[in-house]
Amino acid sequence: MTAIAATAEVLPAEGAAASCAPVGLVIVGHGRWGANHARAAATARGTVLKGVVDPRPAAREAARQRYGVRTSASLSQALSDSSVEAVVIATPAATHTEVVSEALRSGRHVLVEKPAAMNLAEAQMMAAEADARGLQLSAGHTFLYTQPVRNLARWLREAAPSTPWLVRSERLGGRRRTDCDVLWNFGPHDVSVLLHLLAEPVVEVTARGHRFPGGRHLDGVTLDLGFASGVRGEVYLGWRHPGAKRSLRVLGEDWAVKYRHGHLDGEDTLTQTGPQGPKEIDRLLADGCRPGERGGLRGYREPLILQLEEFALACRTGKPTVSGPEHLLAVTSVLEAAARSAELGGRALVPEPVVRPRTGESAAPFQSAGQALAQH
Numbered sequence: 001m002t003a004i005a006a007t008a009e010v011l012p013a014e015g016a017a018a019s020c021a022p023v024g025l026v027i028v029g030h031g032r033w034g035a036n037h038a039r040a041a042a043t044a045r046g047t048v049l050k051g052v053v054d055p056r057p058a059a060r061e062a063a064r065q066r067y068g069v070r071t072s073a074s075l076s077q078a079l080s081d082s083s084v085e086a087v088v089i090a091t092p093a094a095t096h097t098e099v100v101s102e103a104l105r106s107g108r109h110v111l112v113e114k115p116a117a118m119n120l121a122e123a124q125m126m127a128a129e130a131d132a133r134g135l136q137l138s139a140g141h142t143f144l145y146t147q148p149v150r151n152l153a154r155w156l157r158e159a160a161p162s163t164p165w166l167v168r169s170e171r172l173g174g175r176r177r178t179d180c181d182v183l184w185n186f187g188p189h190d191v192s193v194l195l196h197l198l199a200e201p202v203v204e205v206t207a208r209g210h211r212f213p214g215g216r217h218l219d220g221v222t223l224d225l226g227f228a229s230g231v232r233g234e235v236y237l238g239w240r241h242p243g244a245k246r247s248l249r250v251l252g253e254d255w256a257v258k259y260r261h262g263h264l265d266g267e268d269t270l271t272q273t274g275p276q277g278p279k280e281i282d283r284l285l286a287d288g289c290r291p292g293e294r295g296g297l298r299g300y301r302e303p304l305i306l307q308l309e310e311f312a313l314a315c316r317t318g319k320p321t322v323s324g325p326e327h328l329l330a331v332t333s334v335l336e337a338a339a340r341s342a343e344l345g346g347r348a349l350v351p352e353p354v355v356r357p358r359t360g361e362s363a364a365p366f367q368s369a370g371q372a373l374a375q376h
């Protein structure tokens with residue numbers, strides 16, 4: 001077994017997926033987010049939408065009318081089509097392990113929405129199953145596919161005046177979900193961005209969580225992450241905040257970069273501060289974007305489409321995506337430690353080391369934690 005760390009890989013060149021034969025995709029779950037995946041699959045380079053799966057007749061009818069594709073009430077029906085090579089899963093969080101398992105066992109590549117799994121054991125079983133079958137497994141950590149985040153990662157490696165000492169990420173607002181708590185719903189985005197930017201493992205996690213009156217799940221969580229080099233990460237997650245806010249600040253000794261994801265008002269902004277105060281953003285940070293007034297960034301391709309194109313390329317070349325198994329496992333390990341820390345009232349914990357079988361080692365039998373508990 002080998003221990004693995006987070007990596008900051010550069011995403012593939014734009015248009016690379018177009019040079020391969022298109023990958024036949026099925027979208028599982030045509031709800032609020034799955035509908036975006038279906039639209040992306042129908043327009044991305046290197047993919048062809050073969051079908052949509054949803055148990056709700058209205059969701060199937062909407063997909064049939066929009067795309068004229070075959071629709072099914074169950075994944076097993078859709079998998080009888082041999083031209084389906086990959087499955088994109090956008091079902092509620094609690095169903096992910098079972099649906100991923102069925103897709104991988106049928107020999108299909110998988111892109112699964114966040115949270116891919118809600119504990120490390122299940123994430124490791126997914127990764128082992130994919131490895132053993134030579135299949136791609138990728139998590140829907142969409143923010144790794146935004147141009148500003150991609151640029152920021154490169155700028156930190158190649159052009160930042162010094163190493164940062166703090167990265168702070170806030171994700172507030174949105175509707176309260178019933179399929180998981182705010183840590184597992186929002187947290188995968190922030191933790192994946194921090195791991196990608198800093199490209200080093202988290203060695204300590206402290207979390208505190210709160211429920212709003214009548215809540216079953218955590219509605220607000222603060223995370224304090226210690227990275228191997230001593231850089232700190234702070235993450236503040238909460239839904240039911242008035243107005244949505246997604247912001248990321250990277251602070252060095254006498255510089256700072258702030259990225260605000262527009263989300264509701266549609267415009268992302270990236271602002272940079274130097275020793276003398278606000279400055280025009282570096283060319284590397286604006287690469288591939290059209291800088292507007294007051295730090296506005298426009299003109300870059302939709303992250304969901306880029307994510308799907310990188311996934312299609314991975315299916316064809318065998319090179320994992322930037323949100324592939326290693327990244328998925330690293331994110332899940334941090335979130336699992338955070339969930340435990342919050343349960344313990346904010347005790348500092350070391351995340352479980354992330355291990356994967358080497359290629360050729362057989363995968364552990366695939367079963368969900370629920371199944372494992374039921375057997376004991």
Ligand SMILES: NC(=O)c1ccc[n+]([C@@H]2O[C@H](COP(=O)([O-])OP(=O)(O)OC[C@H]3O[C@@H](n4cnc5c(N)ncnc54)[C@H](O)[C@@H]3O)[C@@H](O)[C@H]2O)c1
Nearest residue numbers: 029030031032033034054055056090091093113114140142
């Ligand atoms: N990456 C992102 O930025 C992002 C944004 C929003 C949601 N998501 C994720 O996408 C997933 C879906 O979220 P949503 O908001 O679309 O939920 P939703 O409830 O709107 O839609 C889920 C759909 O899945 C269907 N479904 C349920 N079980 C199924 C099964 N076993 N097989 C096939 N279909 C099934 C439901 O009928 C429903 O249509 C969640 O994991 C969520 O966290 C990701």
